[in-house]
Amino acid sequence: MSQLSEFKALHQNQKPLLLGNVWDAHSAKLAEKAGFQALGTSSHAIAFSMGYEDGENIRFEELFFVIERILKAVKIPVSVDFEAGYSDDPDQVAKNVEKLVEIGVVGINLEDGKVVDGKRQLEDAEKLVEKIKAIKSKTEIFINARPDTYTTKHPDALKEAIRRANLYAEAGADGVFVPLIESESDLKTFLSEVKIPLNVFTTPELPDYEKLGELGVKRISHGAKQYEVLMKKSEEIFTEFYATKKYSWVLEGK
Numbered sequence: 001m002s003q004l005s006e007f008k009a010l011h012q013n014q015k016p017l018l019l020g021n022v023w024d025a026h027s028a029k030l031a032e033k034a035g036f037q038a039l040g041t042s043s044h045a046i047a048f049s050m051g052y053e054d055g056e057n058i059r060f061e062e063l064f065f066v067i068e069r070i071l072k073a074v075k076i077p078v079s080v081d082f083e084a085g086y087s088d089d090p091d092q093v094a095k096n097v098e099k100l101v102e103i104g105v106v107g108i109n110l111e112d113g114k115v116v117d118g119k120r121q122l123e124d125a126e127k128l129v130e131k132i133k134a135i136k137s138k139t140e141i142f143i144n145a146r147p148d149t150y151t152t153k154h155p156d157a158l159k160e161a162i163r164r165a166n167l168y169a170e171a172g173a174d175g176v177f178v179p180l181i182e183s184e185s186d187l188k189t190f191l192s193e194v195k196i197p198l199n200v201f202t203t204p205e206l207p208d209y210e211k212l213g214e215l216g217v218k219r220i221s222h223g224a225k226q227y228e229v230l231m232k233k234s235e236e237i238f239t240e241f242y243a244t245k246k247y248s249w250v251l252e253g254k
Helices: 003-009 025-034 043-049 060-073 090-102 125-138 157-171 184-193 209-215 225-244 248-253
Strands: 020-022 039-041 078-081 107-111 113-116 119-122 142-146 175-177 198-201 219-221
Touching: 003 142, 020 025, 020 225, 025 039, 025 060, 039 043, 039 060, 043 060, 043 078, 043 225, 060 078, 060 090, 090 107, 090 125, 107 125, 125 142, 125 157, 142 157, 157 175, 157 184, 175 219, 184 198, 184 209, 225 248
Parallel strands: 020 039, 039 078, 078 107, 107 142, 142 175, 175 198, 198 219
Antiparallel strands: 113 119
């Protein structure tokens, strides 16, 4: 079985696929060692680790370098958080994706929101439809289409997410990622009206793993949350070490 077929099959189980979100080769190795069956990169974490703000501020070539290092470090399927495709031109997006497929990437997240002047804005759904069609005409990859209705606080986030998800499914998307959909009622409604696998994002209000499986959610990811926790701890260590000149934090590594 190819890695792409394996990755697709992981979205058809009764229990949701728990995706390990990583940002470099080391974190990818740790996630694989922990037992994750597949990985997803975090655009936010990769951007921050390279000194950029999130929102396609990192150049595609720099992102490509990081992705290639991750792929060489692990043997399990890797999906890439590809933001809006690093171009507004559907043909260029498709060419970018082809390059990812050539090095072994099996999936991408592709979103219909875009960060403008530091604020995420919801774009016309037709733009993502055209990107999906262009990609599918050139290569085979698992496209996880992301409607940003909740992250942009659309006044009717659920209804609009359903509308967009079905447009993207018709265009060829293999799955749909709806960040910040949380309530059990919203999840039930969405899952009753959208038939491609749903990926949700971990939040404190999200139902637990078992309940998500019962509802029919097929994939769970955590984005940059783990990276943010680790960086917060690193900040505390740097601050304590410089302020006290003591090495007590070293003992935590034993």
